[in-house]
Amino acid sequence: MSRESQRFDVLVIGGGPAGIAAAVRAAECGVHVGIIDDNATLGGQIWRGESEDGCAEEAAKWQGRLRSSAVTAFCGRRVFHQPEAGVLLAEGADDLCQLSYRNLVLATGARERFLPFPGWTLPNVMGAGGLQAMVKSGLPIQGKHVVVAGTGPLLLAVAAYLRKNGAIIPIICEQASWGSLARFGVALLGEPGKIRQGLQLKRELAGVPLAANSWPLAAYGSQTLERVTILRSGKAETIPCDYLACGFHLVPNVELPLLLGCQIRGGYVQINEYQQTTMQGIFCAGEPTGIGGVELSLVEGEIAGLAAAGRAADARKLFGVRERARRFARILDRTFRLRTQLRRLPSPETLVCRCEDVSYSRLRAYSSWRAAKLQTRCGMGPCQGRICGPATQYLLQWNPDSVRPPVFPARVESLATPAGAPELEHTAVPGGLR
Numbered sequence: 001m002s003r004e005s006q007r008f009d010v011l012v013i014g015g016g017p018a019g020i021a022a023a024v025r026a027a028e029c030g031v032h033v034g035i036i037d038d039n040a041t042l043g044g045q046i047w048r049g050e051s052e053d054g055c056a057e058e059a060a061k062w063q064g065r066l067r068s069s070a071v072t073a074f075c076g077r078r079v080f081h082q083p084e085a086g087v088l089l090a091e092g093a094d095d096l097c098q099l100s101y102r103n104l105v106l107a108t109g110a111r112e113r114f115l116p117f118p119g120w121t122l123p124n125v126m127g128a129g130g131l132q133a134m135v136k137s138g139l140p141i142q143g144k145h146v147v148v149a150g151t152g153p154l155l156l157a158v159a160a161y162l163r164k165n166g167a168i169i170p171i172i173c174e175q176a177s178w179g180s181l182a183r184f185g186v187a188l189l190g191e192p193g194k195i196r197q198g199l200q201l202k203r204e205l206a207g208v209p210l211a212a213n214s215w216p217l218a219a220y221g222s223q224t225l226e227r228v229t230i231l232r233s234g235k236a237e238t239i240p241c242d243y244l245a246c247g248f249h250l251v252p253n254v255e256l257p258l259l260l261g262c263q264i265r266g267g268y269v270q271i272n273e274y275q276q277t278t279m280q281g282i283f284c285a286g287e288p289t290g291i292g293g294v295e296l297s298l299v300e301g302e303i304a305g306l307a308a309a310g311r312a313a314d315a316r317k318l319f320g321v322r323e324r325a326r327r328f329a330r331i332l333d334r335t336f337r338l339r340t341q342l343r344r345l346p347s348p349e350t351l352v353c354r355c356e357d358v359s360y361s362r363l364r365a366y367s368s369w370r371a372a373k374l375q376t377r378c379g380m381g382p383c384q385g386r387i388c389g390p391a392t393q394y395l396l397q398w399n400p401d402s403v404r405p406p407v408f409p410a411r412v413e414s415l416a417t418p419a420g421a422p423e424l425e426h427t428a429v430p431g432g433l434r
């Protein structure tokens with residue numbers, strides 16, 4: 001395994017819109033900048049996998065600025081541990097990087113929230129964004145019937161993408177009520193950009209039924225998914241399909257900020273007006289500070305990058321743009337809040353922790369995430385609670401535990417280096433090793 005070690009004035013973790021904007025703005029100030037992402041290419045959830053020609057105008061603009069800047073990019077490497085203050089370790093397929101920084105920008109994005117229901121572990125029941133990512137990587141979807149369900153604007157974006165690539169979408173089920181969706185529409189009246197996006201989605205999805213007050217009850221199939229039963233405005237209905245693309249909005253990736261000691265408030269990383277976290281020299285931008293779409297991620301990234309490079313006055317000029325983008329985040333949060341009926345989705349036998357095969361009835365015997373973890377191994381498998389953690393938080397109102405290194409599963413070899421070995425009191429749980 002090869003090793004390398006580099007030092008940066010500003011190091012950015014996460015190569016989505018927030019991370020790219022932070023890296024570009026910091027590098028344009030003349031400081032030495034590195035950016036690292038665990039995927040093969042930069043771009044994050046929204047821009048990754050788009051060919052440069054097919055890139056939206058905004059994406060192409062930022063990718064161009066990144067190319068002409070002096071930013072050092074590390075792709076395919078995941079940051080998993082901080083052996084000492086100001087030093088991070090990142091693991092690649094066959095290497096280990098030790099990256100030191102003066103200032104750090106965390107732009108680790110968000111992931112989909114999954115809620116367990118009977119049949120959700122069947123093959124071809126997938127996250128909505130997950131299925132989109134697989135199609136972007138080459139999964140053939142032409143002629144396949146895909147039911148899209150859950151909540152949030154991502155459902156519409158995914159349905160439109162899949163349809164453009166030849167999928168047949170029999171229905172989009174949105175758990176929010178028609179009233180909430182109507183208020184969402186009215187609240188967006190002052191946002192011409194969002195209205196344009198909405199109208200475009202409406203054109204792309206013409207003829208596809210959108211059912212509000214609707215969600216999946218169960219998925220069925222002998223080897224793989226064959227049909228889905230949905231509750232549509234109070235009535236159960238079964239729909240044959242090849243895929244169920246299902247996600248219940250997004251949850252922020254706060255594990256790395258937590259590991260570095262940053263305070264969390266209301267589930268999000270706490271920041272000041274310059275995007276600085278409660279830890280000196282550590283900034284945070286994009287979805288870990290609030291789920292608000294690509295515009296908010298970009299402007300927060302710009303502010304964080306400028307502030308990390310010592311350009312507070314330039315950062316201040318963007319506060320107004322950020323305030324407008326934050327308004328959209330608040331509207332999203334109100335509209336797509338989960339209804340309490342969804343707590344009844346899992347049956348006693350439904351697996352909630354699919355890594356360690358822990359059923360809902362076993363979990364209900366415990367009163368906290370920690371107790372359940374110790375007694376059942378819930379959250380101790382390869383995903384380290386990234387899927388079942390947010391699900392139990394919603395279903396059972398459990399608070400997630402503190403985070404321990406390694407924050408992602410890592411090779412024993414990487415942990416065994418002098419820099420990589422976690423301190424004794426933080427020894428990684430066995431589920432965190434591979």
Ligand SMILES: Cc1cc2nc3c(=O)[nH]c(=O)nc-3n(C[C@H](O)[C@H](O)[C@H](O)COP(=O)(O)OP(=O)(O)OC[C@H]3O[C@@H](n4cnc5c(N)ncnc54)[C@H](O)[C@@H]3O)c2cc1C
Pocket residue numbers: 013014015016017018019036037038039043044045046077078079080107108109110111112128129130132154157158250253256285286287288292293294297
């Ligand atoms: C699955 C999914 C699909 C989406 N699809 C769309 C869409 O089609 N249209 C749309 O408008 N919006 C979409 N969104 C929402 C969109 O991602 C946001 O609006 C916005 O672009 C987020 O930007 P960001 O830079 O904050 O985060 P992201 O774009 O999520 O970028 C964060 C990056 O950090 C990386 N990362 C995290 N932790 C580490 C680590 N420890 N080490 C190294 N790298 C790390 C992640 O892999 C990711 O590449 C999607 C979101 C998700 C979760």
